[in-house]
Amino acid sequence: MYSYFQEYDYNTTKKECGEILQESHTRGISKTTVVVKDSDCFVLFKMTYHPEWQVFVDGAEKELVMLSPSFMGVAVEEGQHDIMFSYKVAGYRLWLVVFSIFSLILLFVWKK
Helix, strand or coil, X not given: CCCXXXXXXXXXXXXXXXXXXXXXXXXXXXXXXXXXXXXXXXXXXXXXXXXXXXXXXXXXEECCEECCCCCEEEEECCEEXXXXXXXXXXXXXXXXXXXXXXXXXXXXXXXX
C-alpha cells in the first residue's frame, strides 16, 4: 500500500520561533504579546480566515496571510511584538438586517 508519508523524515527537529507572553480575547478582538527569536516566522491565529479580519503589529496594520486552508496569521520580525487581530463587521450588514425586518413586516401587513 502506498503511503503519502514515505519520504517524511520523522527525525526532523521542530523550529522554535518564539513564545507567547500574554493573551487576551474579547468579542471580535484578540490581543497577544509574543517574543520572536527568528526573522522568518509567522504568528498563527487559529480562527477561520475571513477578509474582514485585520491584524495590527505594534499598532501598525500589516497584511493578513492565509497560512493553511482555514487559519490566518501575520509575518513578524525578530523581537517582542504586541499583535492584535480585530474583526469588524461591514456597515452594510446592519442595513441588510433593517431591510429584512422591514420586508417581513411589510409582507405580514400586505397579506392581511
